[in-house]
Amino acid sequence: MKNCVHPINCIIPPHMAERILEKGSPVQKKKAEEYIRIAGQIRGQRQMLAELTRKVRAAEGERNRKVYDARNGSSLPGNLVRSEGDAPTGDAAVDEAYDGSGATYDLYSEIFSRNSIDNKGMDLLSTVHFMEGYDNAFWNGEQMVYGDGDEDMPEQERIYNRFTKAIDIIGHELTHGVTQHEANLVYRNQPGALNESFSDVFGSLVKQRVKNHTADQADWLIGEGIFTSNVNADGIRSMKAPGTAYDDPLLGRDPQPGHMNDYNDTTSDNGGVHINSGIPNKAFYNVAVELGGYAWEKAGRIWYKTLCDELDGSSDFQAAANSTHKVAGDLYGNNSTEQRAVYNGWKTVGIIPGSDNHGGCRGSIRRILHSLFDGSNS
């Protein structure tokens, strides 16, 4: 106790000091910082200081990125190789994961005033070099995970490059986290395809913002650069022209529809979540191009507000159309240019906002069949 410089410092419990750091006045914050520093010295708990400092930074809206290396194993998160503020490592996958998660954080923070994935300053955790020959990237509910493609195959037979190579994939995976904390769309059938589509939309916006592209300058490709030159592919998906991203003897043909008439009723891939996402993807593209300018400014804002405030876990395409139309009216006025663009964007893919027709007769039949045999609402 002899090290105690102020009687109050000695009796403040850590959680209270933390609270003062987050919410207190500048003078109170300074005193709380002093307490934590001294308490840390006394108890030898440097980690406590670091953790509390991190929480304060998160509350104040600062990025905190951590990139781990799985060293081709499957244990997560792996070994920490780059933290916030560290210099580039020279490992392309590590540095791409770091930069890409930063660009995604910036889009959400600077454009949509969102404080990280959970809107509470969550750390951005990425693991690269996951397993061997792992041609995939995914969000596991807590972090992003990236494989190196099919690097275990002879070079002339490789199809995929590392999955951090496309910045929109990083934005896509982080957006799964945002969706989890907002609408929490069920990862199956139409809600699942919407979940995928929101990830493609904001992943593409991350890329467009980094490249400073307007809607008409953007390529609207998802996963550009992921495929090697051994296959005939521009990317994994095209938001501009679903179904045209690849056509190759090894890969087959891009199966994405761009209209409800071509909706794919399938049970595989959780009810075609990566296939039917082409329909809402195309709707967003239509809206963004009709409005012109930077897609994140108006179309992105409408979609973001819809994801956060209007949709729930069971929302389907019709609900997304209705909600984006409503939000466009709320933000820009009824019958505004923006609301008309949203209406036209969905109509072009076969969904009329406000009509509640769920994609016409085919949609109605599909819903009845699903409710009979699948137990879902989509």
Next chain:
Amino acid sequence: MAAILKEQMDQEQFHIYFERSGGFTGISTSIEMDSRELAPGEAEELKRLIVHSGFFEAITFDNRFVHMPDQFYYNITIEHMGKKRTLELNDGSVPDLFRPLINYLVRAARASKKKH
């Protein structure tokens, strides 16, 4: 004697159907393999991986992550010594012991696609 040998050989035979779906790309890949059509060394290696995985043993899988976005889904059916079992797994539930078998089957599926 010949009949007994044949019966033993038949018991060593196995048939596999493997499909991987989902993933970020949504592009599925599959392969069907029969031990009688494999080179002896290849069949032995595959049999070793099946035994290593404990495929036919009572294993419980962690299915909490069944709807984890963009993960792979694996459907594996193996017929061996009169037994047949189908397992549906995903990246969140695959036990580490299964990884070598799945990696082998993924590589075989890729190579098979290349041939055709």
